[in-house]
Amino acid sequence: MRVLLFFNAAILSILCSCGGQETSVSEKKVDLEILDPGGQEVIFWYQHTRERETALEELVAEYNQTNPHQTVVKGEYAGGYGDIYNKMVVGIQGGALPSLVVAYQNQAMAYHRDDGIVDFTPYMNSPKWGLSEEEKKDFVQSFLEQDYIGGAQIGFPPNRSLEVFYYNKDWLRELGYEAPPRTWDEFADLCRKAKEQPFSRSEDKGRSLGFLIEADASRLASLVFTRGGDLVDAKSSAYTLDTEPVRAAMSMLQSLLQDGAIELMSEDYGDQREFAAGQVLFILRSSSGLPFVTSAVEDGLDFTWNVTYPPNELEEPVVNVYGASISLCKTNPSEQLAAWLFLKWFTEPEQQARWVKASNYFPVRRSTEQELRTYFEQNPRYKAAYELLDYGKSEPSMSGYQQVRRLIQEAMVDIVEGSDVDQALANLQQAANQTIGDH
Amino acid sequence: MATNTRLRGRAYLVYIGLGLGAVVAGLPFVWMLMASFMTRGETLRRVFTPESVQWANYLQAWHEADFGLYFENSLIVAAVQVVGTLFFSLLSAYPLARMEFRGRDAVFACILATLMIPETVTMVPNFLTITWLHRTTPFAWLNSWPALTIPFMASAFSIFLLRQFMRGVPNELWEAARIDGAGHVRFLFQIMLPLCRAPLLTVAMFTFIGSWNSLAWPLLVTNTPTWRPISVGLQQFVSEAGAEVHLQMAGAVIATFPVLLTYFLIQKEFTEGISMSGLKG
Numbered sequence: 072m073r074v075l076l077f078f079n080a081a082i083l084s085i086l087c088s089c090g091g092q093e094t095s096v097s098e099k100k101v102d103l104e105i106l107d108p109g110g111q112e113v114i115f116w117y118q119h120t121r122e123r124e125t126a127l128e129e130l131v132a133e134y135n136q137t138n139p140h141q142t143v144v145k146g147e148y149a150g151g152y153g154d155i156y157n158k159m160v161v162g163i164q165g166g167a168l169p170s171l172v173v174a175y176q177n178q179a180m181a182y183h184r185d186d187g188i189v190d191f192t193p194y195m196n197s198p199k200w201g202l203s204e205e206e207k208k209d210f211v212q213s214f215l216e217q218d219y220i221g222g223a224q225i226g227f228p229p230n231r232s233l234e235v236f237y238y239n240k241d242w243l244r245e246l247g248y249e250a251p252p253r254t255w256d257e258f259a260d261l262c263r264k265a266k267e268q269p270f271s272r273s274e275d276k277g278r279s280l281g282f283l284i285e286a287d288a289s290r291l292a293s294l295v296f297t298r299g300g301d302l303v304d305a306k307s308s309a310y311t312l313d314t315e316p317v318r319a320a321m322s323m324l325q326s327l328l329q330d331g332a333i334e335l336m337s338e339d340y341g342d343q344r345e346f347a348a349g350q351v352l353f354i355l356r357s358s359s360g361l362p363f364v365t366s367a368v369e370d371g372l373d374f375t376w377n378v379t380y381p382p383n384e385l386e387e388p389v390v391n392v393y394g395a396s397i398s399l400c401k402t403n404p405s406e407q408l409a410a411w412l413f414l415k416w417f418t419e420p421e422q423q424a425r426w427v428k429a430s431n432y433f434p435v436r437r438s439t440e441q442e443l444r445t446y447f448e449q450n451p452r453y454k455a456a457y458e459l460l461d462y463g464k465s466e467p468s469m470s471g472y473q474q475v476r477r478l479i480q481e482a483m484v485d486i487v488e489g490s491d492v493d494q495a496l497a498n499l500q501q502a503a504n505q506t507i508g509d510h
Numbered sequence: 511m512a513t514n515t516r517l518r519g520r521a522y523l524v525y526i527g528l529g530l531g532a533v534v535a536g537l538p539f540v541w542m543l544m545a546s547f548m549t550r551g552e553t554l555r556r557v558f559t560p561e562s563v564q565w566a567n568y569l570q571a572w573h574e575a576d577f578g579l580y581f582e583n584s585l586i587v588a589a590v591q592v593v594g595t596l597f598f599s600l601l602s603a604y605p606l607a608r609m610e611f612r613g614r615d616a617v618f619a620c621i622l623a624t625l626m627i628p629e630t631v632t633m634v635p636n637f638l639t640i641t642w643l644h645r646t647t648p649f650a651w652l653n654s655w656p657a658l659t660i661p662f663m664a665s666a667f668s669i670f671l672l673r674q675f676m677r678g679v680p681n682e683l684w685e686a687a688r689i690d691g692a693g694h695v696r697f698l699f700q701i702m703l704p705l706c707r708a709p710l711l712t713v714a715m716f717t718f719i720g721s722w723n724s725l726a727w728p729l730l731v732t733n734t735p736t737w738r739p740i741s742v743g744l745q746q747f748v749s750e751a752g753a754e755v756h757l758q759m760a761g762a763v764i765a766t767f768p769v770l771l772t773y774f775l776i777q778k779e780f781t782e783g784i785s786m787s788g789l790k791g
Contacts, residue, residue, distance in 0.1 A: 370551035
């Protein structure tokens, strides 16, 4: 029995033991020009599933067959963005990192702070392996700039999306309008009208809403950007959540909710579902959801709908542009170079065009447009959204933004449920700026 | 007579309460089942019953998300974890319940204290331990079954449950066994083990459900589908753009089936195990 107990205690102590050793990663400066990327295995963690994953796998397979360095890229589904973030956080501590990882800017900042990823700049500027001046100019500069934080290129954009305004054209006509609302006041009026006059083809006339909004920082950002505001100051040194544009956006939501003209979204993708069911007149969503909404409406009531920029109070439209980039993990110099070369290939116009067609994301290089002419003709809604790219504005890329997004979400719920807007925003501002110190 | 009427009235109230509870508990399951037979359009329009039964959803869910592989993985991982947990819990619970040694209560208190630590807190140290073992031992821990099973074989809850049951076994049995020349090992395996059938099956059930439903840990320690469980397969029907609810629900029915089957098979012992361990409340 003692032997068994000892054996049991030993095993239990192993199971319960904590700790480990971090892998030592080479810190030496390496001359990229003389580095050999040959024969490396590149692990790429992404969040894509189904059609997008299949398309990505096909591109990866082609690269593996054709690249001159015998690099083998292995794409691995690593869960949603949150799962990938968790994997990276523990992976940095445990020394179990991939070569490339999908990351939003604020996530990449956290990885960079913890020394888990490297700066792309030397790779992009390398005479031998980098991008030519012409190629650099071909990238949408604002996309690259989104990932240039604190003097380092901590991410490289493979694609982008926009937050666009979806509207039910047939219902608008029934309400006496031929065009979508261009100001927030007009939007509010239409929401109230939609509440009173349900869509004629809706199967549930008891439920009729102008707008279904998700309590989410990106949705609020759209509402604030279009009023000339921002979530951070010009130097990205402090949050600006207690300002007039934020107050106006929140007050509008609160008032519309009290009138029963809009509702807070209570289920994932509920806005798309109810839009397709003709129960909601407008939704604000990523352009990458276009194919999903298209098929959902076709399977639903098959009405006429379109996308445009959100209502705004400015002379020109403003659309929230976002999208995860790809970060280069700190592994070993040859693997890092091989990973960069794959990414460089992936963002070439020919591959971008194929990726865009499969994913419905926007390309990051201007010259890809040439390859997309037929696709634009076949997908006019995609084209309409693509033409808004020039009006893009991005959300903050501070490392604590993930935490602030949660605070914004909570504040949105509190406000639309009736809390005092001024007090809630003052508290939000204070809590958000507190995170800057924490990070 | 009046007492009988009052008792009957009370019984009716109890039945009505239980009936309502059953409806509340069962409704999501019924909805899942209904949605699994619908077209996508029907799930969007939120109808409750499908116009015609879409059996093809099951085939599509099975094939498109590679459910066959995930299903097999989940079964193997759950089986290994159940066997391991039973073994270690039994060996840990027995001395805590039946043997006298210095610090026994302190050890038990320490084990109980670990119940208060949320899983998210232990995730990082567990992962660091696994990566360290992966590097320093000849076995592949990451991307394989050991990482998915071994960290969960030391279960404080299972030890507690078995220990509570074992304490209730009459001491006379031990004394009789001693007279017959049995030691602790023989007593444990020949006398205690058959008596512990109900709590052991309860532990097995809880472990099986825990293993079957786990998602965060498997995603953390696996990078390829080779050892990934069925919960990861279910994620395939949710993308950034939206969710395919009809396929997701068909997948959920497939994923729930083994858990339900196991529960129905050991239902009696499960209830017994809970009540005899003092956990009923």
